[in-house]
Amino acid sequence: MSDKVIEVRDLSRRFGTTLALDGIRLEVQPGLVYGLVGANGAGKTTLIKHLLGLLRAKQGTVKVFGLDPAQHPVEVLQRIGYLSEERDLPEWMRIDELMRYTRAFHPNWDQAYGLELLELFGLDPAKKVKHLSKGMRAQAGLIAVVSHRPDLLLLDEPSTGLDAVVRRDILNAIVRTVADDGRTAIFSSHLLDEVEQMSDHVFMVDGGKLVLEGSLDEIKESHHLLVLRFPRACERLPPIEGVLSAEGSGNTWKVVCNGAAGQVREAAQAMGGEVTLSRGASLQEIFVARVGRDRLKASQE
Amino acid sequence: MHIEISLQDGVPIYRQIVNQVKYLIASRQLDPDEELPPIRALAEQLLVTPNTIVKAYGALEAEGIVYKRRGAGTYVAEVTSRLARKEQKKILAQRADALLAEAKQLSFTFEEVMELLQSRQDVLNKVLSKENSDVG
Numbered sequence: 305m306s307d308k309v310i311e312v313r314d315l316s317r318r319f320g321t322t323l324a325l326d327g328i329r330l331e332v333q334p335g336l337v338y339g340l341v342g343a344n345g346a347g348k349t350t351l352i353k354h355l356l357g358l359l360r361a362k363q364g365t366v367k368v369f370g371l372d373p374a375q376h377p378v379e380v381l382q383r384i385g386y387l388s389e390e391r392d393l394p395e396w397m398r399i400d401e402l403m404r405y406t407r408a409f410h411p412n413w414d415q416a417y418g419l420e421l422l423e424l425f426g427l428d429p430a431k432k433v434k435h436l437s438k439g440m441r442a443q444a445g446l447i448a449v450v451s452h453r454p455d456l457l458l459l460d461e462p463s464t465g466l467d468a469v470v471r472r473d474i475l476n477a478i479v480r481t482v483a484d485d486g487r488t489a490i491f492s493s494h495l496l497d498e499v500e501q502m503s504d505h506v507f508m509v510d511g512g513k514l515v516l517e518g519s520l521d522e523i524k525e526s527h528h529l530l531v532l533r534f535p536r537a538c539e540r541l542p543p544i545e546g547v548l549s550a551e552g553s554g555n556t557w558k559v560v561c562n563g564a565a566g567q568v569r570e571a572a573q574a575m576g577g578e579v580t581l582s583r584g585a586s587l588q589e590i591f592v593a594r595v596g597r598d599r600l601k602a603s604q605e
Numbered sequence: 606m607h608i609e610i611s612l613q614d615g616v617p618i619y620r621q622i623v624n625q626v627k628y629l630i631a632s633r634q635l636d637p638d639e640e641l642p643p644i645r646a647l648a649e650q651l652l653v654t655p656n657t658i659v660k661a662y663g664a665l666e667a668e669g670i671v672y673k674r675r676g677a678g679t680y681v682a683e684v685t686s687r688l689a690r691k692e693q694k695k696i697l698a699q700r701a702d703a704l705l706a707e708a709k710q711l712s713f714t715f716e717e718v719m720e721l722l723q724s725r726q727d728v729l730n731k732v733l734s735k736e737n738s739d740v741g
Contacts, residue, residue, distance in 0.1 A: 479649050479654070483648055483655035484645070501654075503654060504654050504657070520617075529615065584616055586615055
């Protein structure tokens with residue numbers, strides 16, 4: 305009924321006493337790269353499991369390609385290429401067997417593309433999965449998930465533990481997925497530089513909640529980093545409206561604020577201080593400001 | 606086309622690409638009617654989402670700095686010599702700003718900065734004339 309790739313409404317999930325997901329609402333549009341970021345245990349993997357239909361939505365709804373993935377697993381999973389952090393592949397298969405096996409599930413498997421990647425990565429099709437290095441496993445897993453040209457490429461921590469060469473292969477697979485014919489990619493990563501470079505749109509989760517989402521350019525243009533210097537040292541920075549986090553000591557404080565740089569400057573000047581540096585904040589800095597230890601709880605609202 | 610992305614200064618990546626393409630044109634490292642890399646190729650080279658390149662090329666096109674050929678690529682526009690001068694001025698202005706800021710930090714007056722510039726110019730002139738006479 306719509307051309308949204310994903311539509312999640314008020315999704316909550318409790319495991320025992322832990323609220324793993326807390327009222328998640330999000331939409332994914334075709335043709336974009338989405339970065340999913342959050343600390344360990346923030347709820348990223350639980351969310352992904354709902355998108356794959358591995359967990360059924362108990363509270364709220366999940367629609368992927370307009371369907372509930374738990375009720376229509378075949379229709380939904382056929383159009384998804386999913387690579388998990390563990391890259392769990394059948395150990396006893398040879399690479400060519402793995403390709404043949406995966407192909408059986410995907411009517412639109414593109415063998416030419418699969419073979420092209422095989423050659424590009426320099427993998428020996430006769431080699432068994434259990435004899436592959438970590439990087440080669442990731443490459444084999446990547447071939448298995450992109451060769452059917454999925455409408456949605458879903459990568460959960462794809463870069464973990466990989467060297468720069470294989471990381472590049474994985475990011476290039478995202479580029480091709482989106483550039484070639486406007487398909488969609490979502491990837492979660494703790495490497496925020498990677499997310500900052502590769503994403504059109506960011507979902508930031510913390511404690512099961514979506515704490516920040518938006519186009520990456522807008523997020524970067526609205527968040528600023530200021531260094532404030534005061535004539536006297538203070539133990540903690542006096543509260544300033546608009547400041548998300550403060551880090552520092554004595555008379556020099558580094559703060560991250562959202563859209564209120566002018567206001568923060570005025571407040572600092574009213575306290576006799578001055579702004580010695582002002583620039584846009586990186587995603588890393590925004591992430592730390594939003595979910596890190598130095599955030600100021602009172603001004604989160 | 607050599608472009609470097611920095612994640613340190615908080616400038617959106619498409620903006621960085623726009624600025625660097627302008628710089629490459631201004632410094633004559635890109636000529637009029639030269640083709641820019643295809644979107645996917647540049648996205649793979651820089652490891653950025655292709656939509657960032659689309660956005661950057663779109664912004665350059667809107668400013669009349671590049672033009673698109675139907676079904677083909679993106680090319681540097683002819684009308685770039687005046688713009689080039691403007692961009693060159695902008696590059697120098699940034700350097701001047703940095704110099705002035707540092708001078709202020711070190712409590713130099715504007716007049717002292719001007720004197721310094723003049724004396725450096727004299728040194729530069731001397732070096733240049735020596736080089737010329739050596740060649741001659």
